[in-house]
Amino acid sequence: MGRGLYAWLPERRGWGLANCGLLVGAGTALWIDTPYDPPLAAAFLDRSRALLPAGVGIDRVVVTHANGDHFWGAGVVPDAEVVCTREARRHLCFEPGPAELAALVAGSDPASPLGGYLRRHFGVFDWSSAGRVRPDTYFTGELELTVGGHPVRVSSLPPAHTAGDLLVHLPAQDVVFTGDVVFASTPERPGDHPVHWAGPLAGVIGACERALATGAGTFVPGHGPVLDRAGVRGHIGYLERVRDRAHALHAAGVPAGEAARRVIAERAHPELGLPERLLVTIGTEYRHLDGAEQPSLMSVMTELARLAEELATPPDGRRG
Template sequence: MSLGLPQFSYTKGLHDLGNGAYAYLQPDGGWGWSNAGLVVDSGESLLIDTLFDVPLTREMLSTMRDAEPDAAANIKTLVNTHHNGDHCNGNECCQGAEIIAHKLAAEAMLREPPSLLAGFLDMAPELGDLGDFITKSFGAFDFKGVTQTLPTTTFETDLTRQVGNKTVHLKHVGPAHSPGDILAYVPEDRTVFSGDILFIEGHPIMWEGPVQNWIDACDAMLAMDVETIVPGHGPITDKRGVRAVQDYLIYTRDEAKKRYDAGLSAFEAARDINFSDYDSWGDGERIIINITTLYGEFSGTRAEPDIPTLFGQMATLAKERG
């Protein structure tokens, strides 16, 4: 059964959530195809996330200006829900805006500039199956055309911003998917923009952990008075989508722990765990990232992700599964 709300089609473009709230969706929600949001009131606007490159972000902003000619013509405030490029590489398109992110997200942006993925793509033709996987995942995006534009305001716990008569509550719930994950909650609209705390109908990616933080972040959304939830990837959902992601995380944690205790490697565990209940979710190769992160948590030896190795293992899994 679909986790998307039936009143919102999962199609590319701007979707009116009502009351001056909007979601911008990019199917199929896979690698790099992220969502964004716009909150409008009394001629003011706040943008939640930009996209993976400049052309995509400009296209999005154009549709927002068409829908809200006054409020969206000059974005005054931009929130990056975390540091991954598919949520911040288009920041330069919002010249003069206050750009807000969690302190840890801003630090991670410096460590992972757009040039890193541009370099991977340049090397891809020489990398065999790994190169094919990188090209398939990221070849549609123009990273060389990005001028990294960093946050101008950072915070450590919670922050609020007014948009007309609305209040946007920014709540740090990381480290989970990434170090600086935040939720953007708009009580007047009964809406929360989750960033990559939610991948709907796609396997989430646990770059950071601990997993309990992510489970707790789901509980935080379940406790909110919301009826509309805009995920970082995938269709617009409600609390059913939150529960589905939370259940996935708990299942993955518990099954990975059994195999860790049995002495299987993370890659062996990824091949062994039965994810058939999630066969309809996209990007199943991501399970190797999640299990590797969990193994680090179980052993108490959490280290920075070994990106080349993990992408190589994902390429192998993706090829095995067709």
């Protein structure tokens, strides 16, 4: 990407396959996010070392939010300073760690909707050698860093994808790493439907607009291909449509689960994978409209897995 900046973009799409960044400066280097499990993180570290001058290591990791697919790989650089927002640090109290998630995947009944879903989407990861990663530095507001002469502007965000998101603006490279406030898709490389846990969607849209307000020309999303400014605006249009449909269906008294099914059936974006994730995003929006409490992660994932099975079952009820 120029001027010491590199992006690592997984070739496949799906749960847990996040984009990461490497910024190489004079005598130091920074990671922006990390892969999900130690094998993927080790591969990213090997790729990074091939680009580093002799004697230079990864000294700092900036984590865009506390979901494990952006965070847990920091364990392969144990001496690096890990930076996140204060809200992301709090979120770690509610996020299952790698050992807990591995046990859940291995111990679930593969014949059940939830067990089958977890095995298909998370059974490909190996957390057997992973431990919990703890942040070293956490902040709220703005954080100005320098990486070997390169300025790095880190900005915390109001609740959006999670309660602890941040943006990383690299002005010398004209690039913003957005984390999961953007799930990107292009005609050449279709992505997946976003999933937003904290919301509301107005907060996610506002975060995208803040990314554009930096004036940068290139945006590395949390998942999917790199975007230009028009691509981010297109993603805002997607978010606005989901928000507007959720609000209209809520006003009509349609329950959240049925609202998600109706939006999926409209097939406004048939190229996107994992449509069942709209259940989470629309459910989050309903929760804000109703002032309701956040349900447990297990109950949400169980309902999502049932919807995925429903979507995969032909109308005659027979598979394959």
